[in-house]
Amino acid sequence: MPFPVRVGDKWTAKILVCLRDGPRRFSELQVPLARVTPKVLTESLRAMERDGMITRTVYDEMPPRVEYELTPLGHTLFEPLAASCAWNAEHGEAVARAREEHAQRV
């Protein structure tokens, strides 16, 4: 099942935001994404690379440096992402209320 692109998982959307303004190193991503383990971060990044959303560039230095950067295709994801954020901003409160009322009735 190739589609759709996994932006609904736990970290992809946040990685997108972190890469919005330019390339970032692995350790630079771990800072804003607090509590993401390296294993999971790597998995997410590899999946995004496989889908053409980001590029992974290894600089042969010591100590090692690896940079991740959004592709043009990756940047296009901000459009649907913005729509989802706008929905949350506009209706998130209503959902919270619905959940509380539902909890009351039970």
Add this chain to the structure above:
Amino acid sequence: MPFPVRVGDKWTAKILVCLRDGPRRFSELQVPLARVTPKVLTESLRAMERDGMITRTVYDEMPPRVEYELTPLGHTLFEPLAASCAWNAEHGEAVARAREEHAQRV
């Protein structure tokens, strides 16, 4: 963690589409959503009801009849949903190509 609304799961978006043009019965949903088991369909519907996306109305008849209908809040989900569909229509092919090229390199 109350947010965000689970529209990224397997069935919620499809249920939304099925309810778009009016209320539907449980068995009417099972037809277009082929291969959804009653257990999973029930789980999805209950979650959507809890979040205020749909209403569940039981008619005390024989045989029993239950109708699900989108709330005004539920209808607002079509906006971000449409943005995601538009992205897929526009860039889905590019993702498929990226995956094939990636598979080649491995």
Add this chain to the structure above:
DNA sequence: CTGAATCCAACCCGATACTG
């Protein structure tokens, strides 16, 4: 610094059978 390896818990989803 940038991961890889291993193990494990939780969750999501499905198959099957059964009920008011």
Add this chain to the structure above:
DNA sequence: CAGTATCGGGTTGGATTCAG
């Protein structure tokens, strides 16, 4: 008709440890 009960597999994400 509209579910519930039970069981189990597959995937996801996290903790921990180790390596180049």
